[in-house]
Amino acid sequence: MGLQWMVLGYVVAAEAVLAVIAMLPSPKLVKSRIISLLSLILRPLAGVIPFAAFQLLDIYWKNEHRMMCTSGACTASERDRYEKTIYKAQRNAFLAASACFLYWAIWSICKLNKRVQSLEEVEKKFKDQ
Numbered sequence: 001m002g003l004q005w006m007v008l009g010y011v012v013a014a015e016a017v018l019a020v021i022a023m024l025p026s027p028k029l030v031k032s033r034i035i036s037l038l039s040l041i042l043r044p045l046a047g048v049i050p051f052a053a054f055q056l057l058d059i060y061w062k063n064e065h066r067m068m069c070t071s072g073a074c075t076a077s078e079r080d081r082y083e084k085t086i087y088k089a090q091r092n093a094f095l096a097a098s099a100c101f102l103y104w105a106i107w108s109i110c111k112l113n114k115r116v117q118s119l120e121e122v123e124k125k126f127k128d129q
Helices: 002-023 029-045 046-065 076-126
Strands: none
Touching: 002 046, 002 076, 029 046, 029 076, 046 076
8 A cells, every 4th residue: 555655655746846847937948848848748647636536535435434543442552553544644635635736736837838828929920910
């Protein structure tokens, strides 16, 4: 189970780097090249959305079927184990949600930059007339 979270963690880190690169100020030519490269990367990266959604459903299912340790009958080690699983589930849910959010952010940045570029071309076309 740890491997899938490690992979998702690396994907989130890569998405964060891509988002930072997309938002860095740069000349128009470099920016257009970066955005076109990011647009190409986004298509195969779209697989992270169903993967993260599946992981969120898995967390929800495990939370619904987890043994509760709220009464005084639990030992200290059982209570610690229960709290540790809660913390892990919260961390993993945050990781999956951030993967979806970062994908959406990169997609929005690319879409916005492409729209600005097309509007600049239209403006240039009208100025030339």
